[in-house]
Amino acid sequence: MKNKLRIRSVLTLMLLLVSHMIFAQQRTLTGTILDENGSPLVGATVRVKGGTVATTTDDKGNFSLEVPGDAQVVEVSFIGYATKEAPIVGNTIRVELEPNADQDLEEVVVIGYGTARKKDLTGAMVTISEKNFNKGLMTSPDQLIQGKTPGVMVINNTGQPGGSVTVRIRGNSSIRASNNPLFVLDGVPMSGNSPLPEGRGGFSSDRGNPLTYLNPNDIASMDILKDASATAIYGSRGANGVVIITTKKGVPGSPAINLGVTAGVSSMREYPDVLSADKFREALQFYTPSEVSDADFGSNEDAFKAITRHAITQNYYGDVSGGTEHGKYRLSGGYLNQNGIIRTSQLKKYTGNFTGNFRFLENKRLGLDFAMFVTQMDNRYAPINAMVGSEGNVISQALQWNPTRPLRDEQGVPTFVSTTTRNPLTSLEAFKDQATTNTMVINVAPYYKITDDLEYRFIYSAMRQTGNREGMYRAGLIDPSAAENEQAFLSNNSETNLQMTHMLSYNKQVNEDWNINAVAGYEYLDYNYKNNISFGGGFQYLGLDYFDYLQYSPVSTREISSYRSPTNQLQSVFLRGGFNYLNRYLLTATVRRDGSTKFGSNNKYAVFPSLAVAWNVAEESFLSSGDVFDQLKIRLGWGRTGNQEFPSGASLDRLVFGNQSISQANYGNDDLKWETSTTLNAGIDFGIWNNRLYGSIDYFHKTTTDALFEQTLAQPAPAGRIWVNLDGEIVNKGVEIALTGTIIKNTDWTWDLTGNATFLKNSVSGLIGYYETGALRGQGFSGVLGQRMVNGQPLNVWYLAEYAGIDPETGMSMYRGLDGSASSANDPAVNKFYANSPNPTTLLGISTNVTYKKFSLGANMNGALGHYLFNNTAATALGLSNLSARNIGSAFFDTSVKESTSNSAAPSTRYLEKGDYLKMANLTLSYDVGNVGKTFRNLRVSLTGQNLFIITKYTGFDPEVNTDGATNGIPSLGIEYLPYPPSRNILLGVNFAL
Numbered sequence: 005m006k007n008k009l010r011i012r013s014v015l016t017l018m019l020l021l022v023s024h025m026i027f028a029q030q031r032t033l034t035g036t037i038l039d040e041n042g043s044p045l046v047g048a049t050v051r052v053k054g055g056t057v058a059t060t061t062d063d064k065g066n067f068s069l070e071v072p073g074d075a076q077v078v079e080v081s082f083i084g085y086a087t088k089e090a091p092i093v094g095n096t097i098r099v100e101l102e103p104n105a106d107q108d109l110e111e112v113v114v115i116g117y118g119t120a121r122k123k124d125l126t127g128a129m130v131t132i133s134e135k136n137f138n139k140g141l142m143t144s145p146d147q148l149i150q151g152k153t154p155g156v157m158v159i160n161n162t163g164q165p166g167g168s169v170t171v172r173i174r175g176n177s178s179i180r181a182s183n184n185p186l187f188v189l190d191g192v193p194m195s196g197n198s199p200l201p202e203g204r205g206g207f208s209s210d211r212g213n214p215l216t217y218l219n220p221n222d223i224a225s226m227d228i229l230k231d232a233s234a235t236a237i238y239g240s241r242g243a244n245g246v247v248i249i250t251t252k253k254g255v256p257g258s259p260a261i262n263l264g265v266t267a268g269v270s271s272m273r274e275y276p277d278v279l280s281a282d283k284f285r286e287a288l289q290f291y292t293p294s295e296v297s298d299a300d301f302g303s304n305e306d307a308f309k310a311i312t313r314h315a316i317t318q319n320y321y322g323d324v325s326g327g328t329e330h331g332k333y334r335l336s337g338g339y340l341n342q343n344g345i346i347r348t349s350q351l352k353k354y355t356g357n358f359t360g361n362f363r364f365l366e367n368k369r370l371g372l373d374f375a376m377f378v379t380q381m382d383n384r385y386a387p388i389n390a391m392v393g394s395e396g397n398v399i400s401q402a403l404q405w406n407p408t409r410p411l412r413d414e415q416g417v418p419t420f421v422s423t424t425t426r427n428p429l430t431s432l433e434a435f436k437d438q439a440t441t442n443t444m445v446i447n448v449a450p451y452y453k454i455t456d457d458l459e460y461r462f463i464y465s466a467m468r469q470t471g472n473r474e475g476m477y478r479a480g481l482i483d484p485s486a487a488e489n490e491q492a493f494l495s496n497n498s499e500t501n502l503q504m505t506h507m508l509s510y511n512k513q514v515n516e517d518w519n520i521n522a523v524a525g526y527e528y529l530d531y532n533y534k535n536n537i538s539f540g541g542g543f544q545y546l547g548l549d550y551f552d553y554l555q556y557s558p559v560s561t562r563e564i565s566s567y568r569s570p571t572n573q574l575q576s577v578f579l580r581g582g583f584n585y586l587n588r589y590l591l592t593a594t595v596r597r598d599g600s601t602k603f604g605s606n607n608k609y610a611v612f613p614s615l616a617v618a619w620n621v622a623e624e625s626f627l628s629s630g631d632v633f634d635q636l637k638i639r640l641g642w643g644r645t646g647n648q649e650f651p652s653g654a655s656l657d658r659l660v661f662g663n664q665s666i667s668q669a670n671y672g673n674d675d676l677k678w679e680t681s682t683t684l685n686a687g688i689d690f691g692i693w694n695n696r697l698y699g700s701i702d703y704f705h706k707t708t709t710d711a712l713f714e715q716t717l718a719q720p721a722p723a724g725r726i727w728v729n730l731d732g733e734i735v736n737k738g739v740e741i742a743l744t745g746t747i748i749k750n751t752d753w754t755w756d757l758t759g760n761a762t763f764l765k766n767s768v769s770g771l772i773g774y775y776e777t778g779a780l781r782g783q784g785f786s787g788v789l790g791q792r793m794v795n796g797q798p799l800n801v802w803y804l805a806e807y808a809g810i811d812p813e814t815g816m817s818m819y820r821g822l823d824g825s826a827s828s829a830n831d832p833a834v835n836k837f838y839a840n841s842p843n844p845t846t847l848l849g850i851s852t853n854v855t856y857k858k859f860s861l862g863a864n865m866n867g868a869l870g871h872y873l874f875n876n877t878a879a880t881a882l883g884l885s886n887l888s889a890r891n892i893g894s895a896f897f898d899t900s901v902k903e904s905t906s907n908s909a910a911p912s913t914r915y916l917e918k919g920d921y922l923k924m925a926n927l928t929l930s931y932d933v934g935n936v937g938k939t940f941r942n943l944r945v946s947l948t949g950q951n952l953f954i955i956t957k958y959t960g961f962d963p964e965v966n967t968d969g970a971t972n973g974i975p976s977l978g979i980e981y982l983p984y985p986p987s988r989n990i991l992l993g994v995n996f997a998l
Contacts, residue, residue, distance in 0.1 A: 033071045035097040037061050037080055043751075045101065046942075048082040053089060060257065114227045114248050116237035117191070117578070118509060118523050124584055126592040126616035127234030127641050128685050128702050130154075130742070133225045136851070138864055139928040140950035141268065141317055141342065141989045143351065144215040145187075145223055145249055146171050151849035151866025151925060154702075154740035154760040155230055156245075158866075161966045163986040164208070165342045165351035166216045166383060168198075170966045170977075173230055173245030175736045175764045175843060176799045177708045179775065180974055181679050182649035185245040186238060187215060190375055192447055192465040192503055193241065195531050196649065199441040199469035200383070201495035204539065206392055207437045207475050208385035209968070210984070217379035217443035217469075219338045219355040221264065221321045224252045231685035231704060232643025236614035237580055239596035240646035243681040243708070251375065253359050254325040254332030261998040266319040268991030270345050272312055273951055276961065276985075277894045278882065281305065281407040287897050291905050292888040299888035300408045307405035311386075311398060311428045315343035317991070330363040344386065345987045346398070348432050352382040369453040377445040387435040388984045390967045394424065394783040399982040400881040401428040404890040423483040425889060434481040436549065439473035457512040463505040471497040474551040476543075490543040492550030492557075497535045504528045519584040529574040531652075536566035570653030573601045590618040594643070600678075602648050604655040607677035614643025616685075635691035635698060642685075646678035650712050650973075654727040671717065671726040679729070681708045699743035708734040713775070714973055732770025734799065739763045754855045762847040766798040777974035778802075780911050781981055782880025788833075788911045790874055791842070791969075791976055800977045802839040802872060805832030807914035815904030819912060832910035839913050842978025845870030848922065858932040867922035867955075868963075875960045876967070876981035879915040883907075895959060919978065921956035921963040924949075936996075943996040950989040961985045 037048040044065025051058035052075045061067045071078070071092065078097070081087040085101040112119050113131045122131075130153040137148040143166045150158035159170040176183045187194045200212040227248040229235045235242030279287060281304040288296045323336035340353040356378040364370040388397050396404070404425075405411070411429055412418055418429040444467070451461035473495040480487030507525040514520060540557030543550045554562075578596040583589075594614045601608075621627060622636040658670035683706040691698035710729040717724050740762045748755040771793065778791030778800065791800045808818040808826035816828040821835050846869040853862045882893030887905045896903070909915075930946035956963050960980045967983055969976035 030070055031073055031095065032068060033075075033078070033092060033095055033097065034066070034068045035099065037065050037067065037082070038098070038100045039085070045082050045085075048080060048101070051079045051081075053077040053079050114225070114250050115234065116188075116229065116246065116248070117505075117507060117525060117580070120521075120582070123587070123620065123637075124582065124590060126582075126590050126618040126639055127229065128231035128639070128687055128704070128740075129227060129229045129234050131225055131227045134223065137220070137223075138926050139862065139946070140926040140948045140991060141266075141270070141319070142220045143340070143342070143353070144169065144213045145218050145220055145226065146213070146215060146247075148220055148223065149226055149228070149247075151864060152760075152851065153228055153849070154742050154762040154847065155738075156228060157844065157847055157868065159964050159966050160986065161968075162210050162388075162984040163345065164210050164349060164385070164388070164984040165344050166212050166353070166381065167210050167984065169213050171247075173228065174704060174706065174738065174762075175766050176977070177243065177681060177706060177734050177736050177766075178647055178679060179711045179730065179734070179768070179793050179799065180650065180713045181647045181711075183244055183975065184649070185247050186241045188246060188248045189218070189377075189445065190249070190251055190447055191449070191463055191505070192445060192467065193238070193529065195467070195499065195501050195533075197469070197499055197533060199443060199471035199497050199499065200439055201471045201473040201497045201535060201537070203385075203389075203437060203473060203475055203495065204493055204537070205477060205491070206387050206389050206395070206397060206431075207435060207477075208387065209389040209391055210385075212383070212441075216353070216381065217355070217441070218249070218377070219321070219336070219353075219357065219379075221338060222251050222336055222355070222357045222377075223249055225250045231641055231702075232645045232681065232683035232706075233592065233594070233614040233616035233641030233685060235645050236594045236612050236643040237578055237596060238645070239576055239578070239612040240574070240598040240600060240610065240648045240678055242612070242645035243647035243679065244649075251357065251359065252323070252334060252336075253361060254327050254334040256329050256332055257326055259324055259326035261324045262322065262995070263998070264319075264321040264993065264995040266317070266991050266993040268317050268948075268989055270315040270317060270343070270987040270989045272345060273953070273986060273988040275306075275308055276403055277959070278308075278403055278891050279407065279894055279897060283894070283897065284407050284891060287892065288888055290897075290899060291884070295888040299406065301406065301410065303408050303410045305405065305407050305409065305411050307402040307407070307411060307428055310411055311347055311402050311432060312345050312985075313343075313347055315345045315987070317342045317989070330368055332361045334359045344984070346386040346388070346984060348384060349386040349984075350384040354380045371451045371453075373447075373449040373451070375445075375447040377443070379443045381441045383439045383441075385437040385439070386984070387431050387437065388982065390969075390981055390983075391781070392982070393781060393786065395426060396782075396881060397982050398428045398431045399985070400782075400877070401426045401431055403877070403881055403893075404886055406889065407891055420484075426482060430481050434478040435475070436478075437473075437475045439471060441469065441471040443467070443469045457510055459509045461507045461509065463503065463507070465503040467499070467501040469497070469499045474549070476550040478545060480545065488544045489541055490545060490550060491539070491541040492543065492554060493537060493539040494551050494554065495535070495537040497533075499531070499533045501532070502530045517586050520582070522579070522581040524579045525577070527574075527576045527578070531572040532569065533572075534566070534568040537564070539563040569651075570656065570658070571601045572652035574648075575599050586623065588620045588623040590620070592616045598646065600648055602650070602652050602654060603678065604672070604674040604676040606674050610646060610678050610680075612644050612646055614641065616641030616643075632692050633690065634693075634695045635689060637689040639685070639687040639689070642683070644680060644682045646680055647708075647712070648678055650727070654712075654714070668722075668724050671724050673727055675729075676712075676727055677710060677729060679708060679712045680710050681706055683707075696749075697743070697745045699741070702740040704736075704738060704740070706736040708736075731772060732768060732795070734766070734768045736764065736766050738765055752857055754853075756853045758849075758851040760849045764843070764845055764847070766841075766843055767796065768793060768799055769795050771795050775974060777969065777971040778874075778976040778979060779969040779971050780874065780876050780879070780979065781969075782876060782909075784908050785876075785880055785911060789971060790911050790979075793974070794838075797838065798841045798843050800843065800975075801841045802874065802916060803836045804839045804874075804916060805830075805835055805910055805912035806837050806839070807912040810901050810903050810907070812902070815902050816907050817910065817912070817914065819910070832912050839916055840872040842871050842873065842919070844868035844919070858934070860930050860932075862926075862928045862930075864925045864927075865922055866925050867920075869920045871919045871978060872916050873919040873958060873960070873963060873965070873978045873980060875915045875917055875958075876979055877960055877983075879909045879911070881982065883909045885909065917958050917960070919956075919958055919963040921954055921958065923954045923964065924952040926950045927952060939998065941997040944994070946993040946995075948989075948991045948993065950991070951986055952988060
């Protein structure tokens with residue numbers, strides 16, 4: 005019995021000792037993390053020093069963490085604040101963090117094929133994060149950065165939902181090849197093609213934005229690489245700059261759901277200034293009194309209001325993310341239903357995105373990054389075509405409608421006038437134009453950390469885009485005699501792009517003084533594009549959509565065509581090395597060798613090098629003791645990049661198949677080579693007074709040579725065209741300034757103000773002769789070109805007749821002759837003069853954010869100065885010659901000048917206007933409600949006004965416009981012709997987490 009008691013006693017003692025040891029090994033630590041003002045920090049990280057045990061704070065700044073019994077110190081960190089170590093005294097702690105002036109410099113940003121700390125950058129690049137994106141109704145990523153950074157111009161070419169956008173980084177530098185930057189999605193270079201098939205006839209001519217398939221809510225940041233030292237890693241595709249889009253990834257932790265709902269209404273910001281019914285009657289009495297009885301129908305109509313509407317938009321978005329440090333995931337989905345302000349136009353977009361980041365093996369050296377994007381867009385288009393002539397499109401038809409004529413008869417049927425004077429309501433009914441496009445992008449990137457410093461990564465990505473467009477034309481509504489000859493078409497596009505990239509990345513802190521990083525890789529890209537279109541006519545309306553039974557059309561009316569792009573492949577090797585000595589002296593060198601199937605057999609390969617240095621002056625002892633400069637870096641970079649954005653097969657003999665015929669459309673050129681741009685960039689980055697004021701200044705000088713151009717063979721050579729490299733050079737140079745200041749910062753108030761400005765100068769020299777583009781359209785403007793590429797001037801300069809007023813005797817327009825005389829006898833088609841440039845010389849961006857407790861107000865403005873736009877709408881759709889059958893623009897009703905109604909329009913400086921503007925792009929007021937009960941977290945309510953007002957003297961719809969006037973593939977700029985008008989949007993948004 006005594007032995008049993010002793011055994012029990014020993015066991016009891018052992019259990020007590022074990023329990024004590026277990027308790028001693030682990031305990032619960034709680035606490036609160038606050039900012040410098042005593043406010044809770046949500047999402048701050050609390051980690052046991054030297055271990056992996058960590059957690060984050062909740063919405064009240066509180067945390068609870070199981071820590072080892074021997075833990076003595078925790079590390080507390082939060083973005084924008086200095087990391088702080090706190091001793092563990094007892095079971096509860098309270099920590100206050102202080103802002104870190106150097107935190108912004110420690111931020112990791114995405115560069116080509118890798119990442120880098122901001123403080124280690126040597127090239128000219130800007131990162132724009134989600135919190136600084138433009139707010140409002142955004143259908144594509146490029147709209148998020150409009151006006152946000154110097155050197156970047158974003159023009160919404162049209163108000164069509166999902167419509168095309170012009171993006172330029174540091175101006176235009178190519179005569180014939182594309183001037184668009186390269187967009188890279190999570191390491192996948194985009195082709196820049198739109199999946200939307202082309203229409204035909206009077207159908208919408210806008211091809212849409214190639215980036216619309218992306219949901220802006222899925223984007224975390226956008227990195228803009230501007231100079232060659234930053235873009236040379238992309239070689240032959242880096243000449244126009246690079247925009248790297250980084251999407252959101254999963255965050256370690258329990259599954260979290262974020263939801264957002266936005267609803268709003270869009271409307272015309274301002275209606276075009278045409279004559280009202282009463283003013284129209286006055287004009288008839290003044291100009292054509294003998295025709296009043298035939299032209300006044302006694303009504304009072306506003307045709308433009310009849311074709312527009314207050315359009316409702318709905319946007320729903322949600323994502324769920326979570327996981328651990330070794331396995332993170334994020335799944336998101338979105339639905340956008342945007343009705344256009346022109347009746348019958350609409351965009352529906354369905355998006356899905358899944359990303360996963362996983363680490364395997366016991367040592368976690370093996371990893372896998374995976375991403376998939378899936379999008380379907382359903383579009384409906386109004387008949388707004390820029391290629392129309394005297395019949396116009398629905399915009400000109402509404403502008404020209406006689407305001408005294410009823411739009412509908414007593415039975416509600418649209419009034420018929422004639423086949424040339426078309427009722428805009430009839431046009432909306434006569435055209436049915438719809439398209440469905442699908443995009444899928446898959447990106448798989450396994451990697452293995454060979455050592456702590458060396459990593460191998462393989463990237464395989466595939467992009468598949470398809471587009472199907474259906475259109476039918478009720479010709480009988482426009483012309484009753486064509487009621488049995490109505491038309492339809494089916495058009496299809498498909499594109500498949502493949503990428504394979506092998507990379508070795510090395511990053512080594514050699515010692516306290518030296519850091520070395522390098523990346524080497526091989527890349528293969530393949531782009532495959534094809535389309536086809538089928539057309540049929542001779543239909544009689546039976547209440548069905550003609551494109552559903554094209555086989556019913558007479559064989560004689562049918563047309564069919566198909567196309568597949570020639571081989572378009574690119575293979576490359578690249579190498580980049582970076583050195584950091586004492587965090588003061590930085591060097592980056594890059595070289596890439598590209599081989600492309602687009603170029604001649606003698607020039608398939610080219611090398612693109614770059615070199616950049618930087619000096620962190622603020623790290624020097626003679627400055628580090630001061631309190632003025634928190635950041636001061638001087639940068640200098642040089643590099644050479646290329647531009648191969650022109651049709652594949654251009655260097656080869658190409659044949660075109662017609663109706664049982666074959667003809668040669670292109671003659672090969674074995675010596676065709678890359679368009680090459682060489683850039684020198686000098687910059688300075690600075691921050692003072694604890695970074696209350698910081699910014700950058702850059703000067704750049706970019707020279708482009710061997711410009712790609714397609715020209716007609718000179719006689720007596722056979723008919724056809726050939727691609728060549730032109731002599732001469734194009735120079736872009738300028739200065740970029742960005743400045744951000746914190747004006748107020750205290751417990752309740754903060755006020756930040758950011759401004760950026762770019763001063764650009766562009767010129768071309770060494771050309772033999774000149775090249776024309778800039779197609780001007782409309783009544784009397786057939787075949788008219790208004791722009792030239794000419795030596796000593798910027799690209800796309802205006803060459804027009806010089807308007808000299810109205811001849812008081814004849815009422816006809818006078819033009820300046822070559823001898824300087826002003827006469828109505830001078831031919832405006834012959835006497836053309838240089839008439840300024842459509843290229844802005846100054847770009848502006850202004851942003852400000854004000855917060856008061858839980859309220860915040862953000863405003864963003866953008867603008868451009870120093871350029872001229874041709875108001876083609878006014879020239880050919882609103883002139884006095886419309887009277888008495890059609891309406892005119894109010895500006896043409898001038899009783900002080902007796903202009904004749906027989907005075908026809910001509911391409912002259914009369915319609916050339918200054919395009920200077922400053923636009924209130926978006927204004928957002930929001931309120932952070934916080935948590936509601938135990939279900940809704942971080943509830944936020946916002947009200948956004950977009951495109952609220954514009955300060956400009958331009959009389960057209962909007963100075964932010966770029967109607968396509970390209971001729972023979974030479975792009976145009978600065979033309980407004982009957983565009984889809986921009987809208988003003990008012991949006992109410994609610995965001996919260998579960």
